[in-house]
Structures are given as structure tokens and as C-alpha cells.
Amino acid sequence: MASRVSFAKSATVRIRSCPSNKIRGSDMADSAMVDIEGEVAPGFEAVRDAFASNFIKGGDVGASFAIWKDGEYLVDLWGGHTDAARSKAWQRDTLPNVWSTTKAVAALCLARLVERGELSYDDPIIKHWPEFGAHGKDRLTVGQAISHQAGLSTLREPLTEENLYDHDDMAARMAAAEPLWEPGTRSGYHALTYAFITGELVKRITGKTIGRFFRDEIAAPWEIDFYIGLPESEEGRIAEMIAAPNAQPLDAANLNEVQKLTFANPSPSATAPNSRAWRKAEISSANGRGSASALAKLFGAVAAGGALNGTSLVSRETLAKLSAEQISNEDLVLGLQGSWGAGVLRNVGGLLYGPNEATIGHSGWGGSFVLCDPVAGVGISYVMNQMGPDLAGDPRAMGLLAAAYEAL
Template identity: 50%
Template sequence: MHEPEHHASPAPVIEGHCDPRFGAVRDAFASNFRERDELGAAVTVQIHGETVVDLWGGWADAARTCRWERDTLVNVWSTTKGVTALCAHLLADRGLLDLDAPVAAYWPEFGAAGKEALPVRHLLSHRAGLAGLREPLTLEEFYDWEVTTARLAATEPWWEPGTRSGYHAMTYGFLVGEVIRRITGRLPSAFLRDEITGPLDVDFTIGLPEKEADRAAELVHPRAASAGEQAAVFAQLAPAAQAALANPLVGAAQANSPEWRAAELPAANGHGTARAVATLYGVFAGRGRSGDHRVLSEQAAERAREGQGACRDLMLGAGFAHDTECALGLWLSGPNSSYGPNPRAFGHDGFGGSCGLADPESGVSLGYVMNRMGPDIADDPRKMALVEAVYAAL
């Protein structure tokens, strides 16, 4: 949907806490509203587990009738993937999942169509060649876990697995998530709640319980984009990229719906606060620790950022002027500094702008969430302004 035009809107009230040392982050956050068309947003920065920035402001709806509150939740799109990866790494750390074992060892049906030897690490690193389904997928089918996972198990890869990365925008959650389900008997949302967010008291869910709907911000398309314009762009993509990014085509309207919120979409429908995102990505930044809790061993936390080979991503290459490198469920900052100047920092962006960041060397974790979606798949200017301000203050 398009937001109604507002002329001479008052500057939003920014609330929360910011350590004086990180005043530049507050300034960048305020500038996002003045200069980068922010509607409602929140940012949290933790250094070695200590919260030094926790800010929120703006509006939770397009009509600007509801202010963004401390506990406002928002769909963070693919920032969810880093949280789903955390679940997989927890299973690997417990000896229940071997990242080098064939996926079919856990999910026998997956061995069809020449995939019998495809290892789990290819799912995490977007190198499985299963970026999308060839046959059209309706929204109703997409929301059906059994239907979508069965089709993925039966399909053949678009390219030779392991040779290149190609962003599995929506299928990632079903692929990694079904491995989690086969091992634990629980869908990723339940495993996350029982094993991670519950014990850590973190306000983040895959999907959104109906009882929390009143806390959810309304996602808003960029002013310059509409569903029709978005579809026209996707129509120009190669078949594999169309399958990955537009089968089915989803945007703000779908993500605001009860059906989306009720579905199990571990690639794209995580809902949380910036505080929650910073805490979850903080497990990686803390080398496996979150406060007094050890979630992962140091070895498991380090393994999450093992690069799997830099290349021009087969699905996203046209949108980047540089190679990128996926680790095991997250992306390395690399020479383009997507997650700050440390090339070994890592994280994940969400469609439209959100971000989770982990930098073990500096102890930084960051969560940024917002409801006005920008046009970028990654490295949204609002996020980059915040990241740059954080590192300038260190």
C-alpha cells in the first residue's frame, strides 16, 4: 500500500537510551527520519553484551496514528535467516546435526532428483541450487509447510550444487527448517522458542502469535514502488531468479496479513524488536555467550562465519557491483563493509532495510528494524548510516 502524503509532518520523538559516547548513532538515527524517509524504526547496539544504544521513534502505521513504542514488533524479512541459522548451529553444537552429512540422511525424501549427496552446509550457504521452485507456487501453497517442503524435496537443482551461491530468498527457511524439524520433531518456530528465545527472554518469534498482533507495526512499500512496478522488475529476471524472488511474489501487503503472520516462514517472517535482533545476533558476537548464558560453544559460534567462497551471487548479482561471500547462514562483511570495517564481521539484512550484525572482534552486535521498506535487497542507506556511526564511535 502507499502511504498518504504528509506535508510538514512534525519531527518524530525519539525515545530510549543512548550512551553519550555513541551520540553519533542517535544523530544518524534522527537523520534517517529527516533525510531518508524513515517512518518508524528502532536500533539497538550492544558492546560485549552491554546495551549502549536502544532507540525507537516514528510511527507504527502508514496513517501516522500509532507511535512506535518500546515493544513494537515488526516483520524483519530475511534478518530472520540469521536466527534460523542459529537454531541449526545449536543442533550441530549438540552433535545432532553434521553440516557435512547429506541432507537426505535427515530428510530421506530430499535425495530425489540427484540430490542424494548434497550436504547440509550447501543449504545454509545458498549453494544448493534450490533457490526457487520451477512450477508456480500460490500463496496458499507457500503457506503450507508440507506442500512446499515436499515440492523442494522432489525438485532438481537449478545449477550444480556447491559451485556458486544463489540467494535462496524464501526456500532457505523451508530447507534448513525441515532439517531442524526432522531432527527435533519441532518446527523452527517452536525449537527457537523452547531452546533460545524462551531461556534468553528475547522478544522474537518466527511468525506472529495472534495475541501479539496489536503490537505489530504495519509494513509500508517505498513511495516509489508498487506491487505492479515490483512485478515488472522481476519479470525481467532470468528464470531461476524469478523462481527465487517472485514465486510467489510477496511484499508489504502480504506481510501485513493474518495468513502471513500465521505461517511458518523461517526465511522471512520473523517478528521482533531491534533489541531482540541485537541480542540474538549478539550470541555470534559474544562467541556463543549471551549474558550469563552460553548458547553455543566458541567453536560453533566461529564455524557460523566460515566463508563458503566469494562470487557474484547468481540471484542477486545484478544488484551488486561486487562479489559477496556467504558463510553458514549469514553473510560476511567482506571488502564492501556491509557489517562494518572488519571483513570478518557478519550478519544478515532483511528485504527493505532491517539488519542484524555480529562482530566478535569488537564485541559489537546491532539490530535495526523499520516499517517503511526501502528498495534495496541489502545495504540500505539507513542501515549503513547507523553501522558507520557505531564504528566511528569505537
């Protein structure tokens, strides 16, 4: 039986409830009509309502949200459209660009190498990548580098968006670069350059690109529908990324010198992911594509002990190493106080990712996020194509998290 709720001067959300707490809708010609599909476990109906509210009040065009616990989904929702024209319905397996939420997946790739004994967060990077030691970077550890302490939030030389598509060239530039501040003393968010540190470490150790390593070592055994570097065969499932409306430019007068350099060099547009050149590159800081169901399953399995489908990938011991604090300070680039683990944000104070301080996660420009909560034993993720203005703490995401933890 369908339940239909209309709101004046806004979208209309239609939810069709089926047995076993499943909800399903159908395509509608009216662009103001949004269908929500999926399922929620008993007691999680408020999460469904919060998800619907994001279309009614929050401006969502297309999105998905999922909670994974104990080998199953407590919530698995999707709805809306994959494009600004609202011509194609969002499916469970639609693949939006998740921006910096990709960093959590890249961090998990390195954690897998730690699990296998091929890498330690205490290793100097030059143990695996000797050329990286130029200009005083020789003492920098892996853990410091992937917690944004390398002093390479950008390079001193001019960069373009196209430079990001050539991993080998960027890795060579990073190795030879003079840092912007003394390595290992402060964090300064490596929004894009994180890709070439994580990707090159994986390549030096395994001989594989990070996208291939993720597919072979994590995505395949755990059946995770996520990509760093999208194969052409999956192009039919992409979501068009839509820039935040009325986004305000940064006021240069209020920026420090590191921020000025970092935000402008390069400065990819919010719609850069709509090009095939962006999608096929392997930028493990910013161009991952996947659904909320895939990300929630991945990090929910890690939260529960790191085993799935009879395969153990990341033990609790390795998760503890991944989660351990590398640095806590006011970030030179973000201008915010924060605590970094080995490539992930630590939920100190319960500010971003629910009430449990043991939670780790990462958010992406515009609103997406994934978290791994070993206390509650859950993975939770939200992805979308209508970008908001925030790097983290998007109101749509925060509303979903509040409803989720109330139900948990």
C-alpha cells in the same frame, strides 16, 4: 530538558534528555512530529543524531536501532509510528516484519544443533531428510544448502503466496523438486525457499517446528523478544509494513533465466506481512518479527562468546563454523559477488557490516539488518516499517553503522 530541531518541509524530531543518558519523548498530535526515545552511552550521541536524521531525511515512519556489548546496551533507540496513518506511537517492543534478517536467526537455530552435536554442516542433507535426495540432490551438504547452493531458489511448478503458509507441503515439494542448476556448484539466493530447508532440518532432528525450537532453545533462556510465527497474543504489538514509494519493477530483459523464475514464483507483495495468515505461518526466511533491541542482544551475546543469563548456547568454536566460508561467487539470483557462511553473509571487504571482516550478518528486504561482530564484541540491529527498495545496503542502515563504528 527538551531539545527540538525543526527542518523546513520535513519532519520535526523532538528528543527529551533525561539523567543517565536516557532520552524520552511524548506522543504528539502533529503527524509531522516524531519523538525519539531510548538511551545512548556517552560518546554515542552521533548515533542518536543519525537515527533522528533517518526520520528527517531518510523517510522513516517507525524504527528502532540497538547496539549490545558486554551484557548491556550502548544504544537502544526507537521512535516514530507503527502505521502509515501515523496514529500509533512506536514502542521499544514494537514488532515489525524483518524479512530476510530472519535468515540469521534461522541460521542460529541450526548452529545450536551443531553445538549440541546433532548436526554438522558437512552432513549430507539426506542423513536427516532422506527424501531430499531426489534428482541429484543426494550429495548436497547442509552447509551448501543453507548457503543457497541447492538449486532451489524457486520450484519449476507454479507457486502462490499461500503455498508459503504450509510448511509440510512446501518441504515435500522441495524434496521432490528437480534443481534449477547443479547443486553445490553455485549460489543462487533462496529468498523464500531457505525457510523450508532450515525449518525441515530442525523438524527432522528435533520434532519441533523451527519457531517452537527457537522459542524453547534460544528465546526463552536468553529472554529474546523475537518470533518466527507470531502468536495471536502478540498481535497488538505489530507494525504495519509500508511498501517502498516509487519502487521500480525489475526489467525482465536484464534478468537471467534463474532470476526470472525466482523473482516471479511466488512474488509476495511488500505488504503481505500485514495479513494474519502471513504472521502466524513459520517462514524462517522472511517472516520473523522482533525489535532491534532483541536482535542486537541475541547476536551481541553470540559475538561475546555465546553465553547469557548463565546459559551457553553457541560457543566460539561453533560461531567459527557458522562463519566459515561455504562459497564465494557471483550469486545467480542476486547478480552480486558475495561470500556465504552457513546461512549468513560474510563481511568480506567490510562492504556491508562495518570494518571487521570477521563480522557476519544478514539484511532484510526494505532495510532491516542484524550483525554479529566477534572482533568488537557487539551485536547491532536496525528494523523499520517503511521499506526502501534494497535487499541490502539501505542508506538508513549504512548511515547508522557508520556512526556506530565511529563511536566504537
